Amino acid sequence: MSDRTAPASLGSPLTGHTSEVDELVFAPDGRTLVGDDQGTTMRLWNLPARLLTGQPRGFSVANHVGAVAFSPDGRTLVSGHYDKSLRWWNVSDPARPASLRPPVTMHTDTVCALDFSPDGNTLATGSRDETVLLWDVADPKHPKALRKLTGHAGGACTLDFSPDGNTLATAGTAVTSAGKGSVFLWDVSDPAQPKVLGQPLRDVTGGVNALDFSPDGRTLAAADGNSRVRLWDVSERSQAAPLGEPLSEHTSGVGALAFSPDGHTLASGGSDAVRLWEVSDPKRPKALKTLTGFTGSVGTMVFSPDGRTLATDEGETVRLWDVSNPKRAAPRGEPLEGHTGSIRTLAFSPDGRTLASAGNDQVIRVWDMDLGQDIKRICANTRNTPAADEWRRHVSSGIPFPAPC
Template identity: 30%
Template sequence: MNRFYRFLLISTLLIGSAVFAAEAQKDEATENYTKWELPKAAKARFGKGGINALQFSPDGTQIAVGSSIGIWIYNLNTGKEIDLLPGRSQSIAFSPDGRFIASGGGKFSFRGGGLQLWETTTRQKVALTDGHRSASALHFSEDGKTLVTLEGWGDAIGKLDVETGEGDVKNIEDRSWKKITRRSSPEPYALAHNKFAIGVQVGKIELWDTTTGEKLSTLSGHGGPLPPIEDRLAIQEDNHDQPFFLPDEGVHVLILEFSPDGTKLASGSKDKTVRLWDTDTDEELAILQKHTGWINALAFSADGKRLASGSTDKTVNLWDTDTGELIATFTGHLNGIVALSFSPDGSTLASGSTDGTIKFWNTETGELLPISITEHTKWVKSVSFSEDNSALVSVAFNGILEFWDLNTWQKTGSQNAVHGDLLRGSTLSPDGKKLASVGAKATMFFEAGGSGATLSTQMTDRRVQLTEARTGRELATLDETDGIMDSGNSMAFSPDGKTVAFDSSGKICLWNTETENIINISLIDEENVPENPNNADGNGDFVFPPGMMPHHITPSISALVFSADGKKLISGNMGGKVQMWDTETGVALAPFLAGQDMEEAVKGGPGNFTVTYRDIISALAFSSNGTLLAVGGNQKIRLLGSSKQPRLKDGPRGATSLAFSPDDTVLLAGLRNGGIELFDLTTGEKIKTLKGHTATVETLVFSHDGKTLISTGQDGIILLWDWDEAVKN
């Protein structure tokens, strides 16, 4: 029997009756976790939020998953959900005796995170005194009586008495925004009993004293020259015997982790290396180099003898910290690794990925264990109802389609429709039966607690694929022979599900998927190409070669929407232009917004010029009766189509999604902070804000009967709202 499972069995038998009582309360509702901790007016939640952190309980019987919506607790015997402790969680720490679990919401506290402390047996939240902000790193004292927190942007240290909930916060003046006006992004943190570490600019790491708040030292290595091969404990195989240099600029440290005793620090970076440091002498102990992607997850075993590293290359490496030797490599995830955790006895390693799964590995044999946790998708792009409103289909950023039964609130299946690592663009047909998409191969980094992804490399698949959602079968494809080049930033299905609109290298394509007819709408207006884009050196005029300048100054399409009857298409671009098109002929109809003057937007000269966009169009929506068009941009939301329509009062900037209510009396705006604002169109007044997402709202869709609102977000969840309840004052 695996040591982990033996340990698990013994620990389970020894658990106190209070734990069993707490779990018993959830037994009956376990299958209905879709209804746990719902926001007001929501009927259900599909998906559990993207993974930010993993931590085994001290007795090894449970695992805590810090997600974008809270901490999920799982029973490791069954793999079932036990509880959800609400509130965005970026970091997790169990007290040594297992009595408490702490959650830190990270630096982005405005997105619903905060410092929280829970009793593990009763699942009751401990009341905390005022003064503690959202924590970016957590550490319990050895006796479990004190919780030490690194707060905000690493600019304060908090100490909390877990029994009383009282504590104090010491601000670190040299880490304040007054002293540091510009910070690296991302800026990772790690916390030990006497030190904390911060990844700063150009691959450097700072060590600070938790008691005095003074900086102790700066570690340098990431982004610099590698030492001679004989001095390396591990090297990348294709480096042969030649040392090489890594660029200083942009080689950020992405992850930091202290060993359990605090004597070692591990760091992972964009330079694809893991480095081990002695925290007493600041000596670089080893460079561990086998990954082919960025390293953004690290975990030490309890005895500190092994280190696990996870990468955007989708693999997990297991290292010996004394020798620097690679022990094993674990593969099987579809996307990059974001979190790692060892079981208390070190026999099992848990790996969490942006593909939404948590896998468990036997660290002795390297085999994948049968237990698995799912539905932690990082980013849900879009959804669509079935024609009878009984089912829902959703598509994630990585092309994973999931199917949900709205009568049982259960997932009924999934399908992988990806052709690459992510979907650069995608749209579901109104009946949810077809997916149109453009894929890309990319290295993606998701910062814990952040929103969206950072791409280091991206190679777009030069084809548009039409897929049968339920089976994943490819129905049709457009490729380079059809004139498809760089496509897919914006895509939309016509209301009848027959035509797909998408942008492609200076044009909009209207693809009738039944007749295979394609209408190409050129977006390049040769008369408006500036011949003198403010030459940087001021010596003469510069005329861009034919075919070059339009690709640089023709703003990309950023939003598309069909009218309810499908006869018109509205496009919005990065330059703020909004244009209507006839979908049968491709002829331009009346322009709604002219956008900015592109000659003024282009600054600089040949080989060194920039384009600055002031009001990118981020969302479009037509009213069902076709009389109003809502336009969301960086500056504001505009309502076009009627001079009598009142303007929105206190309308938000940067709406990421828009929708009209079924009766066209309310406008909904999804925001980057996760809120959904509702506006009364008869008065322009804001009715309320629906709060449930903790990251950018991607999609707002109503069921065909108008009774249910669906919202999806970059927090990885789908919320189903009772519209009658949601719209009540």
């Protein structure tokens, strides 16, 4: 959507799930979207064909899905399940997903977090059994469990590889007996011999809800359930140190964090507002702007790859914000409407042309962020003669008909 004041829903909602959609992930090529639900199905959508068809390709996974992750090359999908298993899928051709091997069960509770290292050779899996497992997945047909990382009170449901892949940050979702949350840094340069780096980072006053490395890997942000965001200097991994005072302007628990792609801005969201922070000098973060007017808690947010747009949830709608100048951040157009249940997840495709949203209405909606290209595709698919109702459905009722075909 080159004109982001007029986003357009792409065709009909992507339906077919039989339970709430928990997670959405784009393949690295930006052409394939996978969604998982609390039922027994993962579905793949080939986005170039989404305009006038919008039919999902699905395959049964036999158990509730807790997390999914694409390998960096986009050829392999790994799914983690409520039955404690991990499953590997060949998605080189999304039209014909195929199991690569029998399921593997090493965790003793729900698998709730997955992350690939940037080189794609290592997979980290987190579980409600309070452990993280490291896997050698250089050959996805023959994954090898390497090591188990322990100590994650309440479950290891948030983890993040550093941009260079040498460090893994993990955290528990509950407080320890000392009343603190714990964040762990692990040296995983040799994933077969992981080493904890320094002492756990404990200056978090609640269970850790979110972790995010800055793009340069020198700063780690952690959000807790007690309305605070703590920034850590992790440039010396074994001597991580808190940077300044916690960001404590929120008045309720912080549920979402996102660094902008250039690392200069940090967005934090809770039930009170979304706040933008200048973190070019993370020792001296500065409040830039408070985005208000939300009618519910913000639980998910994402920057566009170019860093100019921030998408946030707001109940049953998506709000787009122009953050090209964070000090003057302002809404981009009207909220994107269409969901009939609360939105739980948002994701931009790597090329920034598509935004996906999903929520409690069991529907995935795909929004075209490049309206000009969308119009060209619609005109081509309708032989340059779209009917008025097609125009309203596939583009926008706010853009006058006749269509410019």
